[in-house]
Every structure is written in structure tokens, then in C-alpha cells.
Amino acid sequence: MIRLKDLHALKAAGEKMVCLTAYDATQSYWAAQNEVEILLVGDSLGMVVQGHDTTLPVSMDEMIYHTQMVQRRNHQAWCMVDMPFMSDATLETGVHNAGRLMKEGGANMVKLEGRTEFHRQLVSALSEQGIPVCAHLGLLPQSVHKTGYRMVGKDAAEAEHLLADAQRFEAAGADMLLLECVSPSIAKVITEALTIPVIGIGAGPDTDAQVLVWHDVMGLTIGGAPSFSRNFLADTGSVGSAIQAYVKAVKTGDFPE
Ligand code: KIV
Numbered sequence: 001m002i003r004l005k006d007l008h009a010l011k012a013a014g015e016k017m018v019c020l021t022a023y024d025a026t027q028s029y030w031a032a033q034n035e036v037e038i039l040l041v042g043d044s045l046g047m048v049v050q051g052h053d054t055t056l057p058v059s060m061d062e063m064i065y066h067t068q069m070v071q072r073r074n075h076q077a078w079c080m081v082d083m084p085f086m087s088d089a090t091l092e093t094g095v096h097n098a099g100r101l102m103k104e105g106g107a108n109m110v111k112l113e114g115r116t117e118f119h120r121q122l123v124s125a126l127s128e129q130g131i132p133v134c135a136h137l138g139l140l141p142q143s144v145h146k147t148g149y150r151m152v153g154k155d156a157a158e159a160e161h162l163l164a165d166a167q168r169f170e171a172a173g174a175d176m177l178l179l180e181c182v183s184p185s186i187a188k189v190i191t192e193a194l195t196i197p198v199i200g201i202g203a204g205p206d207t208d209a210q211v212l213v214w215h216d217v218m219g220l221t222i223g224g225a226p227s228f229s230r231n232f233l234a235d236t237g238s239v240g241s242a243i244q245a246y247v248k249a250v251k252t253g254d255f256p257e
Pocket of ligand 1: 021040041042043044045082178180201211213
């Protein structure tokens with residue numbers, strides 16, 4: 001079973017790590033069997049599983065339900081689970097709901113979106129309760145109605161803010177950082193500046209780990225996958241080989257380009 005300390009050791013050794021979303025027992029079984037180190041029960045399930053336009057409608061009970069399924073067949077990978085929209089609106093509800101994901105779902109770590117002082121306080125509060133936390137910066141899908149979907153950190157001022165935010169989250173007790181749709185140059189700077197592992201999606205090749213959405217990897221995404229993603233099933237022909245190809249591509253630096 002992969003632990004947090006193993007992931008920190010892989011970063012220290014400069015070895016790339018692989019993360020894949022999973023929403024049910026079959027997906028987690030195939031991912032963990034094929035050397036995926038981190039499973040993400042993402043609230044992207046609201047879009048790719050439930051068919052919503054955004055991640056906002058996903059509830060706590062649904063996240064717990066999907067995490068239980070994922071953990072039933074995962075005997076290997078580290079399991080990170082999203083705090084759904086508004087489940088962390090106050091410190092009290094945030095701590096309570098993170099506890100539910102760990103106790104009822106069987107999560108190993110929670111992930112929360114947000115870049116403010118409030119989110120850092122929540123990271124510290126969770127850390128004090130012994131709950132590992134991944135901070136999610138860059139594009140924040142739960143804030144889509146305020147910010148839209150766009151690449152973050154392209155101009156110098158925004159890049160500087162992002163680096164400062166990342167360092168503050170590490171200081172607040174975050175055990176991992178996820179950067180979504182972040183300019184590759186600042187993603188590289190942040191990865192080198194932090195001691196905790198940094199996972200990227202649409203953030204270039206230099207983060208410690210890469211994450212993709214299962215449906216994008218398998219070419220199943222309705223309406224097409226984002227341009228930074230790759231369909232690994234197209235050239236391999238089976239789910240197991242597609243995951244192996246994804247793992248190999250990340251480990252050797254072939255993905256992302
Ligand atoms: O919900 C999710 O799947 C995510 C990834 C896109 C990083 O947060």
C-alpha cells in the first residue's frame with residue numbers, strides 16, 4: 001500500500017508519479033493493478049459520470065458513495081478525494097465533511113479548491129486533526145461561474161501570486177499540491193520551490209506527478225477531451241494496456257509533450 005511518505009520519497013528521488021481519476025471499483029482495480037500510484041475520486045464525476053455541465057451539483061453523500069466503491073477494490077494506490085462544492089464553506093463544516101470522507105468513504109487524503117487565507121486555515125485545521133490535505137490551485141472548476149475556465153499564471157504578476165500562494169499552503173500544512181491549467185513555466189518554478197509533491201493537469205511536463213481524468217484517457221469524454229489530455233486507449237486496445245501506456249508515458253517524460 002502506497003503511503004504519503006512514499007510519495008514524498010519519490011519526489012525527493014526525482015521520480016515522476018502517476019495519478020488517475022477513478023469513480024468506481026472496476027476503475028480503481030485496473031488503475032491500481034497497473035501501477036497508478038494515486039487515485040483521485042474527483043468531483044469531475046459530476047460531469048463525466050452524472051452528466052452535469054459543472055462539478056457544482058455533486059453532494060457529500062455522492063462523494064462518499066463513490067469513494068467507498070473505489071476503495072473496495074483498491075489495495076495499492078493512495079486515494080485522494082475531492083471536497084465537493086460548499087462542503088467546506090466554513091471551518092466547522094470543512095473539518096466535519098473531511099472527517100466523513102475519511103471515516104465513511106475510506107479516503108487517505110482530501111483535496112480542496114481555493115486560494116484564500118480561509119482555505120489555508122482549513123488546511124491547518126485538517127492537518128491538526130491528522131487528515132492529509134492536497135491544496136488545489138490554478139483553475140478552480142468549483143469557481144467556474146466567477147472565473148470561467150482559463151489558463152492561470154500566464155502574466156508575471158499572476159505567476160508571482162501563484163508561487164506565493166503555493167508556498168503559503170505548504171507552510172499551512174498541505175501535504176500535496178495540485179495545479180490545474182497553470183502556465184508550464186510557473187508550474188516548474190513552484191515544483192522546484194516546494195518540498196511537497198506537486199501534481200499537474202494541463203500544467204506542462206515539469207510537475208512531480210500528472211493526473212488525467214479516466215474518461216479522457218479512454219477516449220470516452222462526451223464532446224471531446226481537453227487539448228492537454230491524451231487518448232491512451234486508441235493505440236493500445238485494452239483498458240489495462242491503456243493505463244500501462246499512460247503510466248509509462250509519464251514515467252519516461254513522453255507525456256505531457
Ligand atoms: O475533479 C477532478 O477530477 C479534478 C481533476 C481534474 C484534477 O480535480
